[in-house]
């Protein structure tokens with residue numbers, strides 16, 4: 001029930017509704033809880049409502065931080081092998 | 084799909100797992116509770132526990148909305164449908180939760196109860212609009228993520244002047260449940276549940292923000308890291324918790340910055356505050372009666388409160404004797420500690436609520452974990 005997924009807004013509809021793209025399937029959702037959404041935005045969808053907008057820049061930074069952990073391990077491994 | 088697949092990348096996972104193994108101190112024990120059922124599900128499904136070093140232990144928390152609903156609440160919904168003849172609308176997972184007299188909402192349907200599964204609160208409102216001769220009750224459950232949609236439909240029902248729509252409000256509050264865990268004898272006095280930190284909820288936090296957790300860091304000295312629901316999010320959060328423990332810090336950190344801000348969704352918060360007020364107390368499965376832990380409709384919206392409209396008062400009902408859901412929800416026991424697990428109690432035939440929803444600890448463990456245990460716990464370590 002807690003399932004909530006990031007999804008891209010493809011079209012704004014009247015009455016704070018929008019069409020989103022769910023892996024190729026289009027679905028109408030409600031934007032009543034989030035102001036200022038434009039086409040192309042990603043929102044987090046839960047029980048038919050967008051809960052919030054997703055921040056692409058923050059997503060990129062989080063992934064970079066995650067990748068850093070791996071790179072660091074690699075560097076440590078190389079250092080051990082070289083020693 | 085974008086913003087999902089990247090956060091399930093196996094290579095990145097290996098890197099984070101290696102970092103956790105390196106940073107976790109062999110002489111230290113780390114016990115972290117993932118509050119949310121969504122995290123429980125991700126941890127089980129992606130075998131996150133297998134990637135962790137033995138010093139790091141994850142404890143399932145009470146954040147599965149269907150699991151924490153006590154039997155008496157399901158009974159109330161069933162009585163509304165059977166005795167009062169109303170149409171009850173509910174989210175799918177609640178349908179199969181065992182209730183009194185061998186019933187569930189699904190089985191009550193076979194006795195003639197008009198109970199309908201809906202995807203969204205708006206569906207319940209639409210039904211009431213479409214069929215004015217029918218009394219429609221929305222059985223509203225869930226934490227802070229499902230509450231704003233319920234508030235919206237109540238406000239819309241008021242604007243439309245609907246007289247055949249009401250809500251059985253069972254919305255519960257995450258911070259109160261965390262407090263109940265921290266104040267429980269097992270954590271405070273007995274020390275049987277060691278707790279060194281929490282993985283904070285993903286989507287609940289998009290609504291309430293990260294601020295409401297500050298109290299747990301300040302008063303209880305427990306670190307909280309808010310994490311997204313994908314496996315990499317959970318692992319990164321575990322790494323951040325390990326670091327906090329190593330540094331002797333107790334802070335609120337946010338791994339899920341792509342969706343969670345300190346303030347949360349203020350529009351949703353204002354809406355919830357307009358329609359709901361805090362109940363003095365509410366009974367939870369497992370946690371017992373917790374003060375100020377749930378919501379009810381404000382007097383201005385009292386006409387949409389199903390508990391006021393229909394004579395079906397709440398009555399507490401004890402859980403099935405052998406079911407350990409209560410202890411599991413408090414982090415005291417694990418699914419495999421229950422005698423009924425996987426034999427009498429399965430997702431097809433659940434005895435307790437934790438076996439119903441995919442976010443329930445028992446269901447997640449049954450679906451993704453039981454063969455791993457049989458294989459000795461290291462089968463999927465790669």
Ligand code: SF4
Nearest residue numbers: 407408421428435445
């Ligand atoms: S396995 Fe079934 S009976 Fe046992 S604790 Fe879990 S839900 Fe309850």
